[in-house]
Amino acid sequence: MASIVFEQVTKSFDRTAIIRDLDLTIEDGKFTVLVGPSGCGKTTLLRMIAGIGPQTSGRVLIDGKDVSRVAPGQRGVAMVFQNYAIYPTMSVRENIEFGLKNNKVPKEERKRLVESIGETVGLSGLLDRKPSALSGGQRQRVALARAMVKKPSVFLMDEPLSNLDAKLRVQMRVELIELHKKLGTTFVYVTHDQTEAMSMADTIVLMNEGVIQQMSSPAEMYHRPANRFAAEFIGLPPMNIAELGPDGVQLGFRPESAALSEEPLDHHLCIRGVIATREMLGSETIYQVRTDKQAYMVRSAEDRFEVDRPVYVGVPAEKLHFFGADGRRIDERSSDVRWYLEAARGLVYA
Amino acid sequence: MRNHALWEKLRPYVMIAPAMAGIVLFVVYPVLYLVRLSFYKYNLMNKAKSKFIGWDNYRKLFGNDDFYKSLVNTVWYTVGVVALTMILSLLIALWLRRSSRWNALVQAGIFTPHIVSIVSIALLWLWMMEPSHGLLNYVLQSLGLPTSTWLQSSKTALVSVIIVSVWHGIGYYALILVAALQSIPPSIYEAAALDNAGRFKLFFRITLPLISPQLFFVLVIMTIGSFKVFDTVQVMTDGGPNQATSTIVYYIFRYRSTNIGYSSATGVVLMLVVGALTFLYFRLLSRKLHYQ
Structure with missing residues (x-):
């Protein structure tokens, strides 16, 4: 059990600062997901916690203790790597045991621990196999077992599911959520996949270009994105963004907030366009509606609209988001929103 | 129809025939001829006077002290060169494993002896090892x-030859081992660091097993050489x-x-010794190797 605190942390590679003066607190016992596009610095943050890519300046505290000078193996953290980083020359048992041996855990206890962890992750019959004789999913479990057996106070995971096929990934996602619930330890999970972030996180830390864009619960991030970047990164398809007026204010709405109709709608915002593409996904259909200015994505339960047919897209006022010229969210309680709502109405038949 | 079936059967053999012809002509035939020669008292001037003498050459060989002396010298030479080269090139490889411009330069420097003719190198060292005027004694003094x-002394001559051979070969083998070390994914070391592995453990449990195929290759190639x-x-x-220093x-x-x-009989014995040794290596060590 431990919280993690970054204080004024900077990390540079070859004199290029990837992360500059970053402050962040990761709460004890929470499942925190660091998410963002590749190169945003999320893995760099994770490696700083682990101590395998220490910060250039600033402090990292685990459980209130400055670990800047503590070796990775002494920090009480365990990590699951993207490529699993299993020791290829050791058997599954030796892989899981290696950390325990280094920490001078007695033989009897080691045996007991390895076997019980093997049971937990479903590797019981495979303990004496070499990693080369395992499937991708099984290797993933070895990596997980190797981390779990050390009973760390912090679990670090660097895109652990990205090498699995889609089905296994969804299954492992559920297992990780259950694991977190069972262990109750701090999980820090890095991914570039917003679906993974949304489905597993207690707290999402959204990053871009080394800067934290928003840190909040998945629901908050979805319903009240702090800026345009958050609005467009979270959600699939991303939020539709349209220019609103000369002062650079932009309007946004989620594809699932919009209604489609062949007749004009009396929603607050109503846009006429033509269906350009149609993706039928089973329970829902995603349409791309093109106006003469731009295209909007609309997610609908109905699949009756056909390509090249004119349609109306309607969005209720409470589902509209506004972003200032700097990209930041304009709070719906702000007095200016009334004006923007008026302006949005002006977009009718645009 | 039957012709067609026959051709289907023959075709692979016809396809590999040119290569097989080359192997038979340049490998199998010379080896067999060597074995044949070893059973003859061969007259180079007049082939007709050569005569088959059975195991005589071998009997003579195994009754000759000079042969044993040469064999023992060769074994000591091999042990010395293989052990020294492997240890030193591994140490150098560990030192040069991080790829940087400076390391590349050093590596090129260490490799240079390998592209120089061994004859030139031997002559150079001969001159440096001259006891009264040579560079080495001057430096030592x-x-x-x-x-x-x-x-110049039978006590130190073999060691001196070993030194030259090690110096000559080290760059090449270090190069192979550097490549092996660099192919180990860094994340393995990071995982080991998180597993609290000490330097000693890291080397013997992670690094060494991971480069064992290349070490084995170096061992076999150098022993034969x-x-x-x-x-x-x-x-x-x-x-x-x-x-x-007679080998x-x-x-x-x-x-x-x-x-x-007689020469041929010695050659056959050498071939068998090297063959047996290589076989032994494979039997003893192949289970300790970790091919990925």
Whole structure:
């Protein structure tokens, strides 16, 4: 059990600062997901916690203790790597045991621990196999077992599911959520996949270009994105963004907030366009509606609209988001929103 | 129809025939011919006077003290060269594993002896090892260290030849091991760091097993090569002093014109020894290797 605190942390590679003066607190016992596009610095943050890519300046505290000078193996953290980083020359048992041996855990206890962890992750019959004789999913479990057996106070995971096929990934996602619930330890999970972030996180830390864009619960991030970047990164398809007026204010709405109709709608915002593409996904259909200015994505339960047919897209006022010229969210309680709502109405038949 | 089926059967053999012809002509035939020669008292001047003498050459060989001396020299030479080269090139490889411009430069420097002819190198060292005027003794003396007789005494001659061979080969083998070390994913070391592995454990449980295939390759190739050492001996010592550096191949060379049958018998024995040793290596070590 431990919280993690970054204080004024900077990390540079070859004199290029990837992360500059970053402050962040990761709460004890929470499942925190660091998410963002590749190169945003999320893995760099994770490696700083682990101590395998220490910060250039600033402090990292685990459980209130400055670990800047503590070796990775002494920090009480365990990590699951993207490529699993299993020791290829050791058997599954030796892989899981290696950390325990280094920490001078007695033989009897080691045996007991390895076997019980093997049971937990479903590797019981495979303990004496070499990693080369395992499937991708099984290797993933070895990596997980190797981390779990050390009973760390912090679990670090660097895109652990990205090498699995889609089905296994969804299954492992559920297992990780259950694991977190069972262990109750701090999980820090890095991914570039917003679906993974949304489905597993207690707290999402959204990053871009080394800067934290928003840190909040998945629901908050979805319903009240702090800026345009958050609005467009979270959600699939991303939020539709349209220019609103000369002062650079932009309007946004989620594809699932919009209604489609062949007749004009009396929603607050109503846009006429033509269906350009149609993706039928089973329970829902995603349409791309093109106006003469731009295209909007609309997610609908109905699949009756056909390509090249004119349609109306309607969005209720409470589902509209506004972003200032700097990209930041304009709070719906702000007095200016009334004006923007008026302006949005002006977009009718645009 | 039957013709067609026949062709289908023959085709693979016809396809590999040219390559097989080459192997038979240049590998199988010379080896068999060597074996055949070893059973003859061969007359180079007049082929008609050659005669089959059965195991005589072998009997003579195994009754000759000089042969044993050469064999023992060769074994010591091999042990010395293989052990020293492997340890030193591994240490150098560990030192050069991080790829940087400086390391690349050093690596190129260490590799350079490999592209120089061994004859030139042997001559150079011969000159440096000259006891009274050579560079090595001069340096030792100015450092206040005891000097050596190098190639001129039967006590130090073999060691001197070993030094030259090690110096010559080290760059090449270090290069192979550097490549092996660099192919180990860094995340393995990061995982080991998180597993609290000490330097000693890291080396013996992670690094060494991961480069074991390359180490094994170096071991086999160097053992075979060292057993066949000739050029350094020929240039530097002529097998002397007092046969202290005479090796098996040098022994073969000595009888090349006087008794080619005897020479061939020695060659066959060398072939069997090297073959047996390689077989032994594979039997003893192959289970300890970790191919990925």
